[in-house]
Amino acid sequence: MxxxxxxxxxxxxxxxxxxxxxxxxxxxxxxxxxxxxxxxxxxxxxxxxxxxxxxxxxxxxxxxxxxxxxxxxxxxxxxxxxxxxxxxxxxxxxxxxxxxxxxxxxxxxxxxxxxxxxxxxxxxxxxxxxxxxxxxxxxxxxxxxxxxxxxxxSVLKGLGGAMVMFVCLASMMWVTVVCSFRPMQRAGEALRHRDRLDFTPLALREFPLEVHPFVNAVNDLQLRQSEALVRERQFLSDAAHELRTPLAALTTQAQQALRATDAAHRDEALVQVLAGTRRATRLAEQLLDQAQLDAHDCMLTDRVDLASLVSLEVREFDARAHAKGQHIRLEIEPTVVLANVDAVGVLIRNLIDNALRHAPAGARVEIVCHPGGEGDAVLTVRDDGPGIPDADCERVFERFYRVSGSKESGSGIGLSLVARIARMHGARLTCGKGIDGKGWCVSVAFPAVGEPFVAGALS
Ligand SMILES: Nc1ncnc2c1ncn2[C@@H]1O[C@H](COP(=O)(O)OP(=O)(O)OP(=O)(O)O)[C@@H](O)[C@H]1O
Ligand SMILES: [Mg+2]
Structure with a gap:
């Protein structure tokens, strides 16, 4: 209205x-x-x-x-x-x-x-x-x-007085109603003429108490819009920065291929181009996942069976593990969580990818998924690879952070996505030693279905 x-x-x-x-x-x-x-x-x-x-x-x-x-x-x-x-x-x-x-x-x-x-x-x-x-x-x-x-x-005399009073009161009412809506009109005008990137909150003191909930809602919306804008800008600058390096490498390798005088050198350069393309593709995919998480406030409306989702995702990695002579062992029980199925898919993929990518050929990877003791659901991915030094354990969940000396290529986005998705689901994230005290292990404990949401902590 x-x-x-x-x-x-x-x-x-x-x-x-x-x-x-x-x-x-x-x-x-x-x-x-x-x-x-x-x-x-x-x-x-x-x-x-x-x-x-x-x-x-x-x-x-x-x-x-x-x-x-x-x-x-x-x-x-x-x-x-x-x-x-x-x-x-x-x-x-x-x-x-x-x-x-x-x-x-x-x-x-x-x-x-x-x-x-x-x-x-x-x-x-x-x-x-x-x-x-x-x-x-x-x-x-x-x-x-x-x-x-x-x-x-005598009734007409009274009626005359009553009419005068009626007109006076009606005029006073009109003035009162018009005045009480004036702050809203002023605010509407001010918002209409604002710069589109001006998210300054409306001053509550300029509005009558009755419209404070509405003003608060508008301010809250503006705040969320400004945060989304900041995230978007941050993402764009990060993406541009991160893509520049592999693209520059690709250019150099392509130039080397062109300059190659014999087939052996050209093939070697082309293999490098191929590897560079894969890295750039992986980076683009990671950035895309991040952009999707940034763009939407994911709704946790899906009842997801973690076990089914894990076995579905693992299939994607079978060929890669086989090529590297790595063994994936699944230990899964039906475990339902209230989640966003796409986001949890990204989380699972990144954990499996890390275990296979950063562990050497012939390594073992275990994926365990079972209901926890208090109705919660626990997903664990562990390997017997090189692991991560304790000092880096916290920082690997930061965006673009990579453990120094890491042999495998990567953009350092994967674990930041994992941490973010866990937080979004109110899940608890823990990490430590992997199989037989070697390698690395990450556990995500999702809250029980129906449990009140608690922002997840990283420990
Ligand atoms: N299972 C693991 N074993 C050993 N090191 C790991 C493991 N998982 C992650 N790391 C280390 O943590 C760093 C951050 O991981 P993250 O997944 O965020 O980035 P990435 O794997 O390098 O790149 P991408 O964004 O493509 O996943 C990695 O660079 C790697 O050094
Ligand atoms: Mg990774």
Whole structure:
């Protein structure tokens, strides 16, 4: 979802909540206004009727005239739109009325108290009160229509205020939502205009707390990208450096072959070219394996049977061992590990290659693979060749490190790959003396399937 959509969604939700709140509030206001207006009107009606009763002259009902007195209209402040009638109860004659009152009684039955009645074609809210002797009755009334109009007008007043507040609150919400997304927009702009190799982390303090996990994730991604870039550059410079030597040697040997005056010298030079080509090919393969490990964060998702993998890889070396008169002995049991099958293949190949390459003709090589005591899996490759001096044991796992005086050619990458793959699998790497206290031995102990991953240690 885009930032705009997120912002609009927040705004819409907030506005809906606010509108809901105002609807409830307005309903309550209407209800209380209706109750208050009716209550206020009733008390005004009863009070005015009683006051009118007390203030009329006692002899008014005794007047023989049949004429009805018309009272002046009540002052707008006191009895606004209240209608008044005074009846002679003995004769049923209308003695006095306000100009807006009909000639028929508001309360036709002359029942005292509050009444909802119909007179002159309309509904009225009326109050009737008689004097103690029962001679006259005052009826005060207000048209229902007028009461409703009063309620509507006071609700509308409240609604006007509510609308102003609604608009104010909605504007404040909009400003708040827009402001709270501004740091994200700024960060997006900054990242967009950055140099493509600028991996400077985003400053957490510039962001609200809520987006810190996101900023941390972006920073983490940038860090991994910069590390990958450094690795890539390192690899390129190493590869260029390492390839230069065998290629220079190849050139020299090829030139010698060209300059050779007789077939024997030319053949000798060509054999050298062939050996140089093999070395360069081996180096290219090793560099390729390393590049593949660098390029991907290998996922340990394969359930690999080490025994099957070992016997598969060993077959590749059979011819070479045979040619050198070397003997490979396999001692394998089915042993499952959680691993990356390609990476473990590289590890096995390098260990077998080292044993065969660095041990002399007729040497023995043993490959043992079995489950360890604690559900782990142990792979051991040992030989009875020249071995490695104790002082070099740690360093041979560094990239491009080769034991001085080593007779065999090599690039010094193999064991660094082995160490790296072991670390990647949380496997423990140990090395020591080989067969019968001679030669060299490397053991890789893979953690048991399902065991929590622990970064492998080199010991
Ligand atoms: N089994 C072994 N016996 C004796 N020396 C060994 C053995 N394995 C490794 N070494 C020594 O350790 C060094 C580093 O080994 P590594 O596999 O890293 O490189 P390499 O074999 O020289 O070249 P490559 O990268 O082609 O494998 C070797 O040059 C060799 O001197
Ligand atoms: Mg090697």
């Amino acid at each position: 885009t930032m705009k959509a997120l912002r609009s969604r927040q705004l819409v939700v907030l506005l809906i909540v606010q509108a809901g709140f105002w609807v409830v509030w307005m309903s309550l206001l209407t209800w209380t206004e209706t109750r208050d207006v009716t209550g206020r009107l009733d008390s005004a009606l009863s009070q005015s009727a009683r006051q009118a009763l007390m203030s009329i002259p006692k002899h008014l009902a005794d007047l023989s005239s049949t004429e009805t007195f018309i009272a002046p209209p009540p002052s707008p402040v006191e009895l606004k739109r209240v209608n008044f009638q005074m009846w002679d109860l003995r004769t049923g004659r209308l003695l006095m009325r306000t100009p807006s009152s009909p000639r028929e009684p508001f309360v036709p039955g002359f029942v005292e108290g509050f009444n909802d009645s119909t007179a002159a074609g309309g509904p009225w809210r009326a109050y009737a009160v008689s004097d103690v002797e029962g001679r006259v009755q005052i009826q005060m009334a207000r048209a229902e229509e007028q009461i409703k109009a009063d309620i509507v007008s």
